[in-house]
Every structure is written in C-alpha cells, then in structure tokens.
Amino acid sequence: MHRLRWVEKFLVWLTAGSLLLPLTACGVFWFLARDKASAQSSIDIYPAKVQELDIPRDEAQMGQLEEACCESDRVLYFAKPPMTGEDVEELQRGLQQLGVYHGPISGTFDRRTMEAVIAFQRQEGLTSDGVVGPVTWQALADDFPVPVVEGSGQVPEGEKEIVIDVARRQLIVYIDGKEYQRYPVAVGLGKTPTPIGEFRIVQKSMNWGGGFGTRWLGLNVPWGIYGIHGTNKPWSIGTQASAGCVRMFNRHVEQLYRITPEGTLVRIVGRPSDPVTRLLKPGNTGQDVVTLQLALAEKGYDVGLADARYGEQTASAVKQLQEDYGLYPDGLGWPDVYLLLGVR
Amino acid sequence: MQGRMVRVALAVLVLAAMGFSGWQWIQWYYPHITLDPEAEIDPERNYTINVWVERGRGLVKMPALEAEFWSQVTSDFKSVYPNTEIVLKEVPAPDLEREMKEALNRGRPPNVLVASSQWFRCWSELQLPIDRFLPEGEREGYVLGALQKVTVGENLMAWPSHIQPRLWAANRKELGKLSSDLASLLEEWKAGTLWFGDDLQAARDKLLKLKDVGENQLAHQFGSSATLVDLSVALGGGLIGPKGELLLTKELLTSLVDLWQALRDERVLELVQGTLLTDFFSGRRMVIGPVGLWIWTLEEEAALRGYRALSVPQDVILLPPPGGNGENCGLLGTTVEVAVFRQRPFQGPAQARLSMEFARDLSRKLGLELSITGLGAPAYKPLWDEWQSALGWGPDQRVNLEEVLESMAGLPPLNPKWHEARRRLIGEVLIPGFDDFVNGKVGPEIAEKLDGEMRTFLAGIQGRRSQGKQR
Structure with a gap:
C-alpha cells in the first residue's frame, strides 16, 4: 500500500515536470526573442496592407514582394556563428554615420557591432539589448539628417514624367518636359539591379512602415514587384543598396507621391544587366x-x-x-x- | 452695204480675238520649256523652291528637317542666291504617292522631290530632265548604274544621290582553300560572268560543283525572292522591249525556276532563316546573299558577339548578285534620287535653273550624309574619298566595290510609258509571284502562271493604248 502511494507521487511529479519544462523553455525563448517577435509582427502587417490595396495577396506573391524589394528587415543580433549580410552592412554604415561605430563595414554582426548597437540604444533610451529590430531601425532613421528639397507648394498642372538615372542615383520629375524636381535615391545592388526600362506607376499606397518607409509607388515591371518607396535606412540613399526597388528619403517620397498620379511614366535609364542570348518572341518579358x-x-x-x-x-x-x-x-x-x- | 461691212469687220475682230486667246491658252498649257543652265536670275525677284523629302523607307534614314544638315544645305545655297527661299516639307513614305498625284493633278508639284526607290519612278511629264545641267566631265563622276537607273528614254530624269546596292558576300578564307576549278568558278562569279554562260544549264552544272566543298555552302536569305526577280530581269533582256513586248519567255522562266529547285534539291543552296549572317561570320557558310554594303560594318559587333572566324575587310569580299554583269543587269537595290519638277504654268527658266542647281547640290551632300553610316555609298564618286575616310575603309574595299558596281550597269532604258510599265510589272506581278514560290505557297508551275500574268498585264496596257487611239 505504502509502495503504491510512493509510485503515485512519483507519477504526479513526473507529469507536472514534463508540462512545466517546455513551458519554461518557451518563456525563456520568448524573452530572448521579444525584439524579433515584434519585428515579425511588423512584417505581418504587410499582407493586411496588401489586401487593402488590392495588390498580390497570396503568400507566394507576398513572398515575391519581399524577395523583390528585400525591404522586410531581418532581426539582427550577436550570434554564433555571427550573422552576415547586406543588412548588417547597412546597419554598420548607419551606426558609423551617427558616430557610434568605428569598425570596418564588414557585413558581419560581430562584438564591436553589438557594442555600437547597445551604445546607440542607450543613447536613444531604448532597451539596451544589442538586438536590432524595427524600433531600433526607426530610431536610427529618425536621427539621420534629410537634405531639404524645395517644391512643397502648389504642383503645376501638366504631364508628369519621372526619369531615374541609375548611374547617378537620381530621380528627376519633369512636368511638360521641364525639370521640376530632383531627388537622390538608392538603387539596386549589382546582383539585384534596378530594372531598366519604361514603366508606369500602377499603384500608390502609404504607411507600410519598416523598410518601405511612408509611401509606395508600384511600377508595372512584368517579372517582379518593384517600386519607388521610402526607407528606414536613409543613409543608404545615394548608394547601390536595394534589391531592385528605388529608395528615397521618406520626406522626399511623400512629396513625389503628391506630385505624381497613377499612370505616370517612369523611365529608368542605365545599362540593362541581362545579355540577349535567347530567341525572343511575342509573349516574352524580361x-x-x-x-x-x-x-x-x-x-x-x-x-x-x-x-x-x-x-x-x-x-x-x-x-x-x-x-x-x-x-x-x-x-x-x-x-x-x-x-x-x-x-x- | 455699210451695215454689211460693219458685220464683216466685227466677225473678223471676234475671230481674231478668239484666235489670240486660243494661242495664249496653248502657250500657257503647252509652254515652250526652256532649261538653260545660264538662265538669268533676276536679283530683284524673290524665288521660292519647294522641297519635299520622303521620310521613313527602309534603310534610307533621311535627316530630320530640324537637323543641322538641312540648315547647312539651305544656308550654303542662299549664300550664292540670297533672293531664294527654300521651303522644306517632310512627306511620310506611305503618303507620298497620294500627295504627289494630287499635286501633279493640280499642276503644282514640289520643285524638288527627294525620294528613294527600288525601281526608279518617272512621275509625270512635269518632271524635268537634268541632262543640260550635267556636263560630260561630271557625268563620268557618277556610278554608271545609278545614272542608268534614272535614264528614261534618252534623258536623265533625276539626280542620283545615294546607292544601297544588293550584293552577295563571300568568305575569302574559304575561297582560298578551293581546288583550282572551283576557285575559277568563284572567280567567274566575282567577275559576274557565271550566270551567263552558254545557257542556264551550264551555270547550273558549274554551281553544282560547289557541292564538292561541302553541303549548303551557298546560303540565301530565307523568304527572299530578290535573286529570282533580279535574274528574271537580267536574263529577260530587261523584261520589256522598246515597243512594250515581253522579252522574258516562258522557257527562260521555267529554266530559272528549275535551276533554283535543283540547287536546293542538291543541297548546294540553303535557305536560312535568322542565322545567315551569324553563320557567315562564324565561318560556316562560304557565300551568302543577298546582303548590303552594311555587311562590312558588322565586323566589330560580330567580334564582340564571339564570331571570330572572319575579319573585315580581309576575309569578306563582295560579289555581284546573280545576274550581275549580264548585259541587262541594272543597279539592284535601293537608291535615293533628287528629281526636279516644273509647274503648270511654267515658272520660267530662272526658276528651273535655281531648282536644278539646288537639287544637284542637295543630291551630292545628301548622298554623303546618308552614306556615312556605312549602309550605302554616294552615287557621285568624287565624294568617295571623304566617305571612305569617314568609315575607315581601305583601298581594297573601294576596288572591290567598284568592280561589283561595274557589273551592274546594263539595264536597257525604255521610254516613259514602258519604263513605268516595267516598274509596275516587277512590283505588281513578278515580286508577289516569286514571293509565293520561295515561301512554298506554289511550286515550279509558277513559271507558267507568271508568264500568263505578265502577258495579261502588258496586254492591258497595250489595250488601253489602242483604245485611246481609236477614240
């Protein structure tokens, strides 16, 4: 009888332990990854926006959007092996321009990078955990000075046209053939170039946040989703940084958004990257x-x-x-x- | 009695007045046209020269009216004749025929027309011959085929400006490797005598020997009927005789179609779609055609694309097209001419002289301008030095080009009526018929069909003429 009671106690403890252990692990994991979780939640708002704007809705297409523009931010933190990539490079550049990082632009999230992030977070009154999520990216962007561009008054009537010079990384707005405004932009990296050609603005939307900034002007590029948009990495403007989209300072893209209606012609000039090797025929795109x-x-x-x-x-x-x-x-x-x- | 005298006098007066008016009308409608290179230009009078420029046909890319070329040409002319105004008008190629017909019906054609053609068109009796403005010494400066092309009856009816001859091209490297009898065959071709042996059978036998070099060494642009048309005109003595008789017999047409078929069946001639030029620059074809002078401009591009088998001009020589150097082979391809028109009523010899002089200057400057791209050559050879140096083409190329052009200068001239009939016969009957043949829509029976259609076409013109006489 006594032996049975002992076995019973043992089983109760065993059951409780097997329930508590995973719960504890989940809690610890949640604590460590809370910044990451908040970043995930900010990415999750895109499909909702997408649905609202009637642009590609299903997951595959949404993935394409993120893949095309690569503006959805990965959460960066110090890990082993260390995280590497262009986003780390962008982070290092941003920290460097704000004077808190003095190391090389290596693209590797090393200890020096983490220390710089913590220093910046302390300076901004954020949680100083060295984890870079949307809050930290936004704080970096907010601290970055944006060059002033004139022309916030009445927009003249007339036919609008945008020319984006990829080599000079400039976007020029013409009204009835006359230059009206000129903005600096960031264009695609060598391996993910900005598409060259003559396209039209086919959708306009606002306040996606994160890597897309405050405005989005989608282009009818036939092989992917590309657009002109704002950014939370303003220090990248004037460089080759994106996955093909054209990035602008948020303030500038807001102005552009106001000037140009849907249907505006966008000429992206530069040297097309793909050689012509296949037999092209009607129906082909590229x-x-x-x-x-x-x-x-x-x-x-x-x-x-x-x-x-x-x-x-x-x-x-x-x-x-x-x-x-x-x-x-x-x-x-x-x-x-x-x-x-x-x-x- | 007195009343009778008055009536007679009145009748005489009325008759005299009518006669005078009639004479004046005849003078106005059929004026004595004086074309005088020395006609006096009245410095007190303002002259206007209306110039129409055809725009947008084939490889002839006319300078836009706002281009510096035109301001330079007009200001050069005005520096000599300051009391002259030049009015330029662009006419899209598809609209040219309609606009010209309307203007000619009104008796108000442009003074000068710049247009391109495959077969030269003489528009109307208002078109003026240029002979008196072209001294013998200058005449020799022109590519002979270009002059022959604008010869209608006994007159030169326009200023030749620019030529884009239809040619063939051969790979000199491959020619060098040929056995001596085959090499002499190609030499015959180069000299333009191959296609005019004793008969077509001889040409056929010789060409079939090319098979010894390897199959499909002779390659032709897929879907092009140009070679068959050119051969028909050359073999057919210029197609039409001076009295409008058809010179291209059914037998000749049949032999020609058979030759074409045999060359294809024996795999000597292959029709190539889309890769003829790249095959040639890769060294995979020995002789190709038809091509233009532009084949010489493709070297750099061919090298950049990795076709490194041939270099220009060392390895690429031009051949006359089949039919070249026959007694009846004209300058084949596209040419640009500058024609001069009078108006009804005739505006006088000074106006005619100014129009002629402007047309002559323009034809030469335009010929050079159009040729700088390498798509063609100026029709006036004294400009060739400047043209060649602009393109960087060497003396060997010039010699080669002169040789092939010499072999394309034998088209017999016809009077205006039959000249126009030949032009239309080629465009409306021969080309569509051979197009159907080369594209496989119809077989060798095309020879008989074409023969019938050509005879009907000419009978129609003869019939209209005889009906007109009966009336």
Whole structure:
C-alpha cells in the first residue's frame, strides 16, 4: 500500500515536470526573442496592407514582394556563428554615420557591432539589448539628417514624367518636359539591379512602415514587384543598396507621391544587366527584352515604350528591321537581328 | 452695204480675238520649256523652291528637317542666291504617292522631290530632265548604274544621290582553300560572268560543283525572292522591249525556276532563316546573299558577339548578285534620287535653273550624309574619298566595290510609258509571284502562271493604248 502511494507521487511529479519544462523553455525563448517577435509582427502587417490595396495577396506573391524589394528587415543580433549580410552592412554604415561605430563595414554582426548597437540604444533610451529590430531601425532613421528639397507648394498642372538615372542615383520629375524636381535615391545592388526600362506607376499606397518607409509607388515591371518607396535606412540613399526597388528619403517620397498620379511614366535609364542570348518572341518579358527594345528605338524603329514586354509593337518593329535588311520578316529575335542591332 | 461691212469687220475682230486667246491658252498649257543652265536670275525677284523629302523607307534614314544638315544645305545655297527661299516639307513614305498625284493633278508639284526607290519612278511629264545641267566631265563622276537607273528614254530624269546596292558576300578564307576549278568558278562569279554562260544549264552544272566543298555552302536569305526577280530581269533582256513586248519567255522562266529547285534539291543552296549572317561570320557558310554594303560594318559587333572566324575587310569580299554583269543587269537595290519638277504654268527658266542647281547640290551632300553610316555609298564618286575616310575603309574595299558596281550597269532604258510599265510589272506581278514560290505557297508551275500574268498585264496596257487611239 505504502509502495503504491510512493509510485503515485512519483507519477504526479513526473507529469507536472514534463508540462512545466517546455513551458519554461518557451518563456525563456520568448524573452530572448521579444525584439524579433515584434519585428515579425511588423512584417505581418504587410499582407493586411496588401489586401487593402488590392495588390498580390497570396503568400507566394507576398513572398515575391519581399524577395523583390528585400525591404522586410531581418532581426539582427550577436550570434554564433555571427550573422552576415547586406543588412548588417547597412546597419554598420548607419551606426558609423551617427558616430557610434568605428569598425570596418564588414557585413558581419560581430562584438564591436553589438557594442555600437547597445551604445546607440542607450543613447536613444531604448532597451539596451544589442538586438536590432524595427524600433531600433526607426530610431536610427529618425536621427539621420534629410537634405531639404524645395517644391512643397502648389504642383503645376501638366504631364508628369519621372526619369531615374541609375548611374547617378537620381530621380528627376519633369512636368511638360521641364525639370521640376530632383531627388537622390538608392538603387539596386549589382546582383539585384534596378530594372531598366519604361514603366508606369500602377499603384500608390502609404504607411507600410519598416523598410518601405511612408509611401509606395508600384511600377508595372512584368517579372517582379518593384517600386519607388521610402526607407528606414536613409543613409543608404545615394548608394547601390536595394534589391531592385528605388529608395528615397521618406520626406522626399511623400512629396513625389503628391506630385505624381497613377499612370505616370517612369523611365529608368542605365545599362540593362541581362545579355540577349535567347530567341525572343511575342509573349516574352524580361530585361533582355528592354535591351532589344532600346536598340530598336535607337535605330529609329517604333517600339512604343521599352516596357520589357515583347508585344505586338515590338514584333512589328523587328519585322520592319528584318524587311529593311532583306531578312525574312517573322518578327522574332534571331541572332541575325541581334547582330544587326548590336545588342549583346 | 455699210451695215454689211460693219458685220464683216466685227466677225473678223471676234475671230481674231478668239484666235489670240486660243494661242495664249496653248502657250500657257503647252509652254515652250526652256532649261538653260545660264538662265538669268533676276536679283530683284524673290524665288521660292519647294522641297519635299520622303521620310521613313527602309534603310534610307533621311535627316530630320530640324537637323543641322538641312540648315547647312539651305544656308550654303542662299549664300550664292540670297533672293531664294527654300521651303522644306517632310512627306511620310506611305503618303507620298497620294500627295504627289494630287499635286501633279493640280499642276503644282514640289520643285524638288527627294525620294528613294527600288525601281526608279518617272512621275509625270512635269518632271524635268537634268541632262543640260550635267556636263560630260561630271557625268563620268557618277556610278554608271545609278545614272542608268534614272535614264528614261534618252534623258536623265533625276539626280542620283545615294546607292544601297544588293550584293552577295563571300568568305575569302574559304575561297582560298578551293581546288583550282572551283576557285575559277568563284572567280567567274566575282567577275559576274557565271550566270551567263552558254545557257542556264551550264551555270547550273558549274554551281553544282560547289557541292564538292561541302553541303549548303551557298546560303540565301530565307523568304527572299530578290535573286529570282533580279535574274528574271537580267536574263529577260530587261523584261520589256522598246515597243512594250515581253522579252522574258516562258522557257527562260521555267529554266530559272528549275535551276533554283535543283540547287536546293542538291543541297548546294540553303535557305536560312535568322542565322545567315551569324553563320557567315562564324565561318560556316562560304557565300551568302543577298546582303548590303552594311555587311562590312558588322565586323566589330560580330567580334564582340564571339564570331571570330572572319575579319573585315580581309576575309569578306563582295560579289555581284546573280545576274550581275549580264548585259541587262541594272543597279539592284535601293537608291535615293533628287528629281526636279516644273509647274503648270511654267515658272520660267530662272526658276528651273535655281531648282536644278539646288537639287544637284542637295543630291551630292545628301548622298554623303546618308552614306556615312556605312549602309550605302554616294552615287557621285568624287565624294568617295571623304566617305571612305569617314568609315575607315581601305583601298581594297573601294576596288572591290567598284568592280561589283561595274557589273551592274546594263539595264536597257525604255521610254516613259514602258519604263513605268516595267516598274509596275516587277512590283505588281513578278515580286508577289516569286514571293509565293520561295515561301512554298506554289511550286515550279509558277513559271507558267507568271508568264500568263505578265502577258495579261502588258496586254492591258497595250489595250488601253489602242483604245485611246481609236477614240
């Protein structure tokens, strides 16, 4: 009888222990990752915004948006092995420009980086845990001086057009062909370049926060989701920093948002990155299509907009070129067409 | 009696007045046209020269009216004739025919028309011959084929400006590797005599020998009927005789279609779609065509794209097109001409002289301007030094080009009526028919079909003429 009571006690303790142990572990994990959790929650608001704005809604497309723009922030902290990446580089640059980090821009979240983050958090009155989430990113951005651009008054009537010069990292607004405003921007990194071509603003939205800043102007680039938007990393403006989108200071993008309606033409000028190697035909899209369209336009053939879509007008321009040179006019992008156009 | 005298006198007066008016009308409608290079220019009078410029046809990229070229040309002319105003107007190529017809019907065509053509067009009797403004010494400066192309009857009917000849190209490296009899075959081609042996059978036998070099060494642009059309005109004695008779016989047409078919069946000639030029620059084809002078401009691009088998000009020589150097082969391809028109009523010899002089200056300057791109050559050879140096082309290239152009200068001239009939016959019957053949829509029976259609076409023109006579 006594032995049975002892066994009973043992089973009760065993059950309680097996319940308490995972709960404790979860609590500890939650405590350590609370900044990370808050960052996650800020990312979670995107699908809601997306739904509201009627842009791609499903998870795959949302992933595409984040992948295209890469503006959703990873939570950064000191870990073993250390975290590395362009976001760490951006963090180091931001801390360096604010004078709290004096190490190299290595892209590795090392001890010096963590100490700089803690110093900055202390200075700003934030939780000094060395973990960089949206609150810390925003505090970094808020401390960054934004160059003043004139032109916040009445916007003149007239046809608006935006030209983004990728090489100079500038965005220029034209109204009826006359320059109206000029802003510095950040463009895509070498491995994730900003798409070159002639696109239109097809959606406008505001206050997504985080890496997208305060305004979003979506472009109709056919192979991904790209846009012009604000940022929480203002020190990156003037550099190659994004995953293809065009970043602006929040104050500037707010001004641009006010100036340009949906449908505004956006010419992104620069050197298209993709070589033309495949046989292009109607229905194809891509940066190589832009290369072909720009080369046709340079030779005087009417392709309409160099919008990265191999449509009827592009096919018709190719046919005209083929006829002019005595080739069979089938409207397809054959090697002979590329040779005559000098596209590579 | 007195009343009778008065009536007679009145009748005489009325008749005299009518006769005078009739004479004046005849003078106005059929004026004595004086084309005098020495006509006196009245310094007190203001002259206006209306110039129409055709825009947007093929590889002829005319300078835009706001380009510096036109301000330079007009200011140069005005520095000599300050009392002249030049009025330029651009006419899109598709609208040119309609606008010209309307203007000609009103008797008010432009004084000067700049247009391009495959087969030269003589628009109307208001078009003026340039012969008196072209001294013998200067005449020799022109590419002979370009002059022949604008010859209608016994007159030169426009100023030749720019030529984009239709040619073939050969890989000199491969030619060097050929056995001696095959090499001489290609030499024959280069000299332009290959296609005019004793008969087409001989040409066919010789060409089939190319098979020894390897299959498909002779490659042709897929879907292009140009070679068959050119051969038809050359073999057919210029297609039409001086009295409008059809010179291209059914037998010749049949032989030609058979030759084409045999070359393809024996895999000597291959029709290549989309990769003819890249195959050539990779060294995979020995002779290709038709191409233009622009083949010489592709070297850098070909090298950048990795086709390093050939370098220009050492390895790429131009050949005349099949039919070249036949007695009846004209300058094939696209040309730009500057034509001069009078108006109804005739505005006088001074106006004609100014229009002619402006057209001559313009034709030469435009010829150079259009040729700087390497798409063609100036029709006036004294400009070739400047043209060549701008392109960096060497003396060998010039010699080669002159050789092939010499072989394209034998098209017999016709009077205006049959000149126009030949132009239309080629455009409306021959080209569509051969297009269907080369694109596989119709077989060798095309020879008989074309023969019938050409005869019907010419009978239609003859019929209209005889009906007109009956009336």
